[in-house]
Each structure stands twice: as C-alpha cells, then as structure tokens.
Amino acid sequence: MIQGVATRFERIKARPAYELVAEEIEGKILAGILRPGDPIGTESELVKQFGVNRSTVREGIRLLEQSGLVARESSRRLSVAVPHYHGLATRMSRALVLQQVTFRELFHTSRALGPGSIDQAIDNRTDEDLEALDANLARTREMRHDARAVAELDAEFHRLLDGATHNRVLLLAKEPVNILVRPTTAHIIANNPSGIPRLIEAHGHLVDALRTRDREKGRLWIDRHLRDWKAGFEISGRDLDSAVEAIIGDGRGEA
Amino acid sequence: MIQGVATRFERIKARPAYELVAEEIEGKILAGILRPGDPIGTESELVKQFGVNRSTVREGIRLLEQSGLVARESSRRLSVAVPHYHGLATRMSRALVLQQVTFRELFHTSRALGPGSIDQAIDNRTDEDLEALDANLARTREMRHDARAVAELDAEFHRLLDGATHNRVLLLAKEPVNILVRPTTAHIIANNPSGIPRLIEAHGHLVDALRTRDREKGRLWIDRHLRDWKAGFEISGRDLDSAVEAIIGDGRGEA
DNA sequence: ATCTGTCCGATTGTCAGACGATTGCCGCAT
DNA sequence: ATGCGGCAATCGTCTGACAATCGGACAGAT
The missing domain is CATH 1.10.10.10 (Winged helix-like DNA-binding domain superfamily/Winged helix DNA-binding domain)
Structure with a gap:
C-alpha cells in the first residue's frame, strides 16, 4: 500500500x-x-x-x-523593498514561542553570542555609538527608580550595543534572540528592582570597555551581566526549563 | 499645521x-x-x-x-502550522544578500558564534548525534576527491553539529548565517580542493571533542576550521569586503 | 472482501465587472 | 512661484459566477 x-x-x-x-x-x-x-x-x-x-x-x-x-x-x-530585520525576526521569534522554547535555551544562546558580539562592538564601535550609549546610560541612571523605564532603556542599550558591531549578519542573527530576551528582561526587572543598580553598573563598565577598546573588560562584564540576568530570572521564581512567553508585537505596525 | x-x-x-x-x-x-x-x-x-x-x-x-x-x-x-526554521531563515538571508553584506561580516559572525555553539554541542550532544557525525565523517573521507560532494557533506556536518546543541534558539540564530555560509564554502572548496584534507582533519577532531566532551579541543578546532575557511576564501582571490552572493532556493518548494 | 469506476457535494482557484475612497498630478487663480 | 480645486488613476472591497479538484459515498467487478 x-x-x-x-x-x-x-x-x-x-x-x-x-x-x-x-x-x-x-x-x-x-x-x-x-x-x-x-x-x-x-x-x-x-x-x-x-x-x-x-x-x-x-x-x-x-x-x-x-x-x-x-x-x-x-x-x-x-x-x-529591502526586507527589514525586525519584521522577519519577529516572525522567527514567534516560531520559537510556538515551539515553547525554554529559558535555558535562550540563556545559553545569549551566553554563546555574548563574547563574540562584544568583541565586535569593541572593534567596530564609532564615536557616535559611544555617544548614544552614554546618553542611554545617563537616562537609565535618571530613571533608575522606574522599573518599566529601565527595562525599556535596557533593551535600547543592548540594541545600541549590537548596532555598534556594525555587522549586519551578526545583527540579524541576534535579533530574534533579542526579541525573546526583551520581554523576559522586562519581567525580571519588574519583579526584582533591586537588581537595577547592578544593571547600571554593568552597563557603565561595558560602555567603558567599548571606549577603551578593552576586550578583557568587555567579556568580563558581559558575562556578569548575563549571570545577573539568569539569577534574576531564578529569583523571580520561575523554572529554567519553562517556556518563554513573549509579548510579540505585530511587526507590521511601525513607522 | x-x-x-x-x-x-x-x-x-x-x-x-x-x-x-x-x-x-x-x-x-x-x-x-x-x-x-x-x-x-x-x-x-x-x-x-x-x-x-x-x-x-x-x-x-x-x-x-x-x-x-x-x-x-x-x-x-x-x-x-508551526513555522519552520528554514523558510524563515531563507527569507532573512535573502534580506542580507540584498543588502550586500560582506564576507568580512559573515566571517566575524561565524567566528563570534563558533565557540559558544561548539560548547553547547559538547554539553548537549547525544550518542545519536555522534553516530550521525561519524557517518558523515566516514562518507566525507570516502568522497574526498569529489569537491562537490565534500561541500555538501561539509554543510551537513555543520548542520549536524548545530543540531547537537539541541538548542532551538541557537539553531535559529545560526540558520540564516549558515545559509549564507554554505554557498560560499562550496565555492571555496571547489576552488581549492587541496584544503580538503585539512577540512577532514578538523571535522575529525571536532567529533572527537564532542565524544570526549573536551571543550578546549572543540574551541581550538573550530577556530582553526574557521581560519582555514577564511584563508580559503582569500586564496580564491576574492576581497574580504566583497558582497557575498548566495544561491538561495525558494523556500516554498520542499516536501 | 478488496479494488475500481462513478457520482455528488464542498471547497478552492480563478475570473469578470463594478463602485467608493484616496492619492497624485495638473492646470488655474492669485 | 504658490496655493487650491478638480480630474484621472489606483487601490480596497464587494457581488456573483464557474471550472477544477478533493473527500467521501456508493455500486459494480474480481
């Protein structure tokens, strides 16, 4: 048959x-x-x-x-038109959410991408990148008591950091990951605002590393930052193997 | 107004x-x-x-x-349906090609992704993964005089290697990159078949590293493998800053 | 009992034609 | 030159239709 x-x-x-x-x-x-x-x-x-x-x-x-x-x-x-990252990445991330990927997978991926992308950023960053990062940092410090705002600024910080690599392939590889990371981070920050000072500290050192083109330092602080992220997730009481949820925008509705 | x-x-x-x-x-x-x-x-x-x-x-x-x-x-x-990687990744890669990304960007991204993903593979590989890799390796040795076949087997090797991470997020992040890497690699191998023994050697050591869960070794050989890749590209006489071309299938027509 | 050929309803793919709402552009008045 | 009104082009949507195909039922043949 x-x-x-x-x-x-x-x-x-x-x-x-x-x-x-x-x-x-x-x-x-x-x-x-x-x-x-x-x-x-x-x-x-x-x-x-x-x-x-x-x-x-x-x-x-x-x-x-x-x-x-x-x-x-x-x-x-x-x-x-040239297909824009964000829309495509959004769809990819959706696929991941539908497949119920776990925080563990997300974390390990971020970890895998961390050092390589901070290296790239250190090598390729421009003065404009630094300026933008400085501005973001300053605003984050201002808003440090507003968890919601910090979450948003954190997202922007990492977007700027990735942008500083000036590597479109890397950017594209990271984008779907970032889309999943963002809501998770927002949740973590909201649940554990006491981590904000550490976050700001890490951001500061990362910008510093970029400014002085200090790879060692960059890797060190990216690593810490990610550890903190994971710790924050665990503190918020969730299981590493639980599926990430995501508030995923539509990808159609931006200017 | x-x-x-x-x-x-x-x-x-x-x-x-x-x-x-x-x-x-x-x-x-x-x-x-x-x-x-x-x-x-x-x-x-x-x-x-x-x-x-x-x-x-x-x-x-x-x-x-x-x-x-x-x-x-x-x-x-x-x-x-659950959107499957490949179709989405194909579209993303197209976006990159249309943006004329350079080999340099591609290389640095691969470099950034390398260590992290080999680590993951070493941690999460199963015996089945090893078997599949062994089989691929054996066939690559058999076909070592057929550049075209080697290119295909190399692509499969890396697909298997990525699969051994059992990390869907990482897989998704790498996929669009891989789609760009593949045709480039095929081109390199075709232009410089004398690199095939080195390629096979590297694959062998990588499988070994997975088998013995030896991170050090894994990173070492991934790094060499990537250097060889870049060297092969340069030997083929092309400029690192030239845009990657890609033969990108349609993404609709699979079973 | 299994297979084959046929028929029927449901559903999709495609078409022809139409209408209101916007938009871009052109000429006209200032 | 500048601003405004008007016209034609184009899009979004709808009505209605028809052929091809699919799923399944049903009857006949081996």
Whole structure:
C-alpha cells in the first residue's frame, strides 16, 4: 500500500497562479533585475503582463508583501523593498514561542553570542555609538527608580550595543534572540528592582570597555551581566526549563 | 499645521481589512487559542465570521500562509502550522544578500558564534548525534576527491553539529548565517580542493571533542576550521569586503 | 472482501465587472 | 512661484459566477 514499486514518480505540484505570480516577481528581484526602490507596476499593469485576474495578482502581491520584498511607498504604489530585520525576526521569534522554547535555551544562546558580539562592538564601535550609549546610560541612571523605564532603556542599550558591531549578519542573527530576551528582561526587572543598580553598573563598565577598546573588560562584564540576568530570572521564581512567553508585537505596525 | 496643539491624537491608521483578517487569526494562534494542527475554517466560514468578502479573506490568508503560521494540509484545507526554521531563515538571508553584506561580516559572525555553539554541542550532544557525525565523517573521507560532494557533506556536518546543541534558539540564530555560509564554502572548496584534507582533519577532531566532551579541543578546532575557511576564501582571490552572493532556493518548494 | 469506476457535494482557484475612497498630478487663480 | 480645486488613476472591497479538484459515498467487478 505504501510505496513498494520500482518506479518512483515525482510529486506533482500544481502551483496556483498566485504563487507563480509572486515567484516571478521575486525572481526578478533576487536576480537583481529589479532593485530596491524600483517600482513594481500597478496592479492593472501586472494583470496585463501576467494575463491573470486582478484578484490573482493581488494574492500574489500579499505573499511578497509579507516576505518584505515589496512594500507600498507613500501609501500607494508598490515598489521593491529591502526586507527589514525586525519584521522577519519577529516572525522567527514567534516560531520559537510556538515551539515553547525554554529559558535555558535562550540563556545559553545569549551566553554563546555574548563574547563574540562584544568583541565586535569593541572593534567596530564609532564615536557616535559611544555617544548614544552614554546618553542611554545617563537616562537609565535618571530613571533608575522606574522599573518599566529601565527595562525599556535596557533593551535600547543592548540594541545600541549590537548596532555598534556594525555587522549586519551578526545583527540579524541576534535579533530574534533579542526579541525573546526583551520581554523576559522586562519581567525580571519588574519583579526584582533591586537588581537595577547592578544593571547600571554593568552597563557603565561595558560602555567603558567599548571606549577603551578593552576586550578583557568587555567579556568580563558581559558575562556578569548575563549571570545577573539568569539569577534574576531564578529569583523571580520561575523554572529554567519553562517556556518563554513573549509579548510579540505585530511587526507590521511601525513607522 | 503640524502638531502644535495641546491634545495629541493617536495616528489613525486605516488598516486594510485583509490585514485585519490576518491579524485576527494570527492573534488567536499566538494566544494559543488555535494550536498547531487545528483547522482554520473554510473560506466561506471565515467570510461569515468576519463579514467581509471572500477575496478579502483570501488576501488575509495569503499573508498568514507566507509567514508560515498556516499551511494547507493535504493540499486543501488550511490549518495552523508551526513555522519552520528554514523558510524563515531563507527569507532573512535573502534580506542580507540584498543588502550586500560582506564576507568580512559573515566571517566575524561565524567566528563570534563558533565557540559558544561548539560548547553547547559538547554539553548537549547525544550518542545519536555522534553516530550521525561519524557517518558523515566516514562518507566525507570516502568522497574526498569529489569537491562537490565534500561541500555538501561539509554543510551537513555543520548542520549536524548545530543540531547537537539541541538548542532551538541557537539553531535559529545560526540558520540564516549558515545559509549564507554554505554557498560560499562550496565555492571555496571547489576552488581549492587541496584544503580538503585539512577540512577532514578538523571535522575529525571536532567529533572527537564532542565524544570526549573536551571543550578546549572543540574551541581550538573550530577556530582553526574557521581560519582555514577564511584563508580559503582569500586564496580564491576574492576581497574580504566583497558582497557575498548566495544561491538561495525558494523556500516554498520542499516536501 | 478488496479494488475500481462513478457520482455528488464542498471547497478552492480563478475570473469578470463594478463602485467608493484616496492619492497624485495638473492646470488655474492669485 | 504658490496655493487650491478638480480630474484621472489606483487601490480596497464587494457581488456573483464557474471550472477544477478533493473527500467521501456508493455500486459494480474480481
């Protein structure tokens, strides 16, 4: 009953037309024939070119739209876009949440990424990065009594830190992780505000390490910072092997 | 004319109905009300529930389909799916290619990820992982004169190595990187087959490190392996700051 | 009893055509 | 040149329809 015969046939896949439409356009983009910023035709033009109905074209466009390859510029016309990290990373993180990944996995991943990315940041940081980090640090100190604000500033701090690597691949690798880390951190800070001074201290030393390009110091403090993070999680009374929940925004609704 | 008054209004965003449809369903999934495997209703049911036209429902479904949250099972009915790494990672990698990221960025990211992930693999590897790695190693030795085959086996080796971490977050973080690494590696191996013995040697030591759970050794050989990789790239005569190209499959067409 | 061929309802993929709401642009008045 | 009104283009949505396909039921053949 289940495949015992000699000749095997390939699976026949009748691709619907809307997929073909999407694929066609996608191909042109990936091949570089259509470059970011280039306008895709209007829907009616596509209708004429592909010889299918507008509904079909539209469904195809939805596919591309979601993958970020095309977007409407100035709210009307479609054009080729460069998929932006955040939207994609958001979707990846969602996948993780649905798979009920554990805090343990998240922690070990952060740990694995820590030293390498702080090294990169130390090597590649610019003065502007330092400025931004300093500003963030200052504001964090100001707001140290507001756990909610600190959580947000912490998230921004790490975003800036990652940005200082000026490595887009690394950034992309970290983004989905960060999206999961953020809400967890917020929770930890809210539950244990007494950790805030340590957090600020760590941030301070990290900025210092970047300023003086001191790898040793950078690694040391990143490590401490992560340990504190884990400790905070444990203090908040949760199990390392419990699934991370995440408040994941939609990824569509930003400016 | 532009916001000067006391009362601030929130930006009014007239989201198209098809987005709202997608969002609604997505919300139910992310909230756990709809679990993977659950059937989404038929289109007509959704039409009745949402009170919009079928075309609109369909456009919404396309969005979800692309993000991987729903899929057609048995080629017909739609049901909730768990987005799988590969499709998402493929899209992310595409984004990177379109942004013309450089080999340098890719290399430094691999370097940053290396030690942490080998540590994880050493800690979490199972006997099955070792078996699979051994088998891969054996086949690589067999095929050592076929550069193309070695490239493929190398890709599999690293996939197995990553899998041995049993850390889904780490896996997800690495996947988009790996997708970019793979074609580059294939190119390097093809251009410089004399590096194959070193590659095999490194793989052997890495498996060894996993077997004996020897972190020191693991880190050492991962580092060498990566250096060789970079060296191979330079020998092939390309500039570290040239953009990586990638042969990126479609991400839709797998079984 | 198992297999094959056929039929039917349900559902999807695709199409034709239409309408209101925005948006961009162009010409006109200032 | 600048600002404004008006027009055409385009999008979002809807109505209604039809063919192809799938799932399953049912009857006939081996």
